[in-house]
Amino acid sequence: MNIKTVGVVGAGTMGNGIVQVCAAAGLKVIMQDIAEDAVQRGLDTISSSLDRLIKKEKITEADKQAALSNIETATSLEALADVDIVIEAATENEALKLQIFEQLDKVCKPEALLASNTSSISLTRIAGVTKRPEQVVGMHFMNPVPMMKLVEVIRALQTSDEVYQQIHDLSEFIGKVPVEAKDSPGFVANRILIPMINEAAYVYYEGLASAEGIDEIMKLGMAHPMGPLMLADLIGLDTCYAVIKVLHEGFGDSKYRPCPIWQQMVDAGYLGRKSGRGFYRYDE
Numbered sequence: 066m067n068i069k070t071v072g073v074v075g076a077g078t079m080g081n082g083i084v085q086v087c088a089a090a091g092l093k094v095i096m097q098d099i100a101e102d103a104v105q106r107g108l109d110t111i112s113s114s115l116d117r118l119i120k121k122e123k124i125t126e127a128d129k130q131a132a133l134s135n136i137e138t139a140t141s142l143e144a145l146a147d148v149d150i151v152i153e154a155a156t157e158n159e160a161l162k163l164q165i166f167e168q169l170d171k172v173c174k175p176e177a178l179l180a181s182n183t184s185s186i187s188l189t190r191i192a193g194v195t196k197r198p199e200q201v202v203g204m205h206f207m208n209p210v211p212m213m214k215l216v217e218v219i220r221a222l223q224t225s226d227e228v229y230q231q232i233h234d235l236s237e238f239i240g241k242v243p244v245e246a247k248d249s250p251g252f253v254a255n256r257i258l259i260p261m262i263n264e265a266a267y268v269y270y271e272g273l274a275s276a277e278g279i280d281e282i283m284k285l286g287m288a289h290p291m292g293p294l295m296l297a298d299l300i301g302l303d304t305c306y307a308v309i310k311v312l313h314e315g316f317g318d319s320k321y322r323p324c325p326i327w328q329q330m331v332d333a334g335y336l337g338r339k340s341g342r343g344f345y346r347y348d349e
Contacts, residue, residue, distance in 0.1 A: 066234050068178075072097060072145035073152050074165060076107030076138075078301070078339065079182055080154035082210025085111045088135040089128070090239040095148060097139045104138040111136070114211055143172050150178040150235070152204055157307040159186050163194050170195035178228055180204040184304065185251045185259075185311040188221035198223035202232050205252060206241075208300060216241040217252050250315030251308060259308045262300075265293035266324040269344065276344040294344040298337035302330045302344075 071087045073080050076098035084096045084107065098104045115129040137144075142165070145151050151169055155161055162183060169179055179201045181191055192201035203219025216236040220229055229245070236243035246252045251259060265279050274282070280292020297305050306327035313321040334340055341348030 066231075066238055068149045068231065068235050068238075069093065070148040071095070071150055071152060072148040072173075073154060074098075074142070074145075074169075075154035075156075075182075076104045077154070077156075078110075079206060079208060079210060081107035081110045082114075082208070083152055083154055083182065083206055084136060085114055085132065085211050086239045086241070089115075089124075089132040091131075091135065092239070093135050093137075095137045095139055095144055097142060097144060099140060101140055104140065108133075108136070108138065118211075142168050145169070146172050147174055148177060150180060152180045152182060154182040154206075157184060157186070157304050159190075159311075162186060162191060166191050166201070167194050170197060176200075178202065178231065180232065182206055184255050185308040187250070187315075188219050188248045189223065192221040192223045199225040200228050202228055203246075203248070203252070204232060204236070205246075205254065207254070214240075214242045215254070216243050217246045217254055218243045219246050219248055219252055221248050251312050255308050256312065259305060259312065260321060262293045262297050262305055263309050263321070263324055263327075266297070266326050269294060270324050270326045298343035298345055298347075300337070301339055302327060302336050306331055 070093045072095045073084045074097050076096050084094050088094045096104055096107055115132060118124045119126060119129060151173060153162065153165055155165055162181060166179060179195065181188060181203050182205060183203060184205055188201065188203045192198035195201055201221055202224045205217035205219060207213035207215050218232050233243045268274060268279055269276055276294045280295050283289045283292045306323060309321060309323045313323060335342045337343035338347050
């Protein structure tokens with residue numbers, strides 16, 4: 066594999082998880098975010114995650130220190146000029162992602178690959194704002210990244226076979242299982258998952274059952290390891306809302322109509338675990 070250095074844009078939940086698995090696999094990683102406190106929070110999260118793996122006897126203290134030594138931080142995209150691949154893990158906002166890819170295309174070396182961790186936005190559209198569209202691809206990791214094996218590898222219409230193969234090989238190198246998906250709203254995972262969560266939100270919104278009741282029914286009756294509303298809190302309610310809107314707009318089908326509660330919860334700042342409150346409270 067010819068990828069040795071990785072840049073990750075975004076030090077939040079998904080970004081720091083991607084940094085961790087890449088660094089633990091021995092790759093040199095630059096974690097970039099717009100503010101110093103953001104990258105420091107990302108580093109702290111990685112350190113805590115590695116400590117949990119030590120307690121479970123999955124890694125040693127030496128493994129932790131080796132992983133941390135592979136990580137650098139930056140607050141400017143220009144710091145990613147010489148990496149072999151950039152994996153963008155910014156907020157699920159199309160305008161923001163297009164802006165980031167336009168900038169990355171200008172600052173990264175010509176042969177660098179540009180990947181997005183988007184969970185629903187068109188990779189073909191993202192690739193189209195660059196001058197290297199054949200080198201743009203989707204790497205959709207699952208949350209929590211260190212624990213979940215799947216990476217959806219999404220081919221933009223322009224993605225070359227060679228680039229797809231490099232991403233496939235990179236995914237395996239960092240211990241993940243790559244599964245190819247075509248570029249379509251929500252791809253495969255979220256086209257199936259998010260409408261289910263949206264329906265659970267409707268059931269809650271209509272007062273048919275409590276959040277706990279809905280989740281218990283899905284766990285005990287359908288053998289789900291986590292109920293859909295608790296999963297929504299884990300994913301982030303703003304992210305769930307963004308994805309269901311992409312599905313609704315992309316397909317123009319009323320079956321993807323977002324539940325009104327998404328807008329209400331986002332407006333209230335109830336974004337799930339990351340904000341301390343969503344369908345459940347985490348700040349007490």
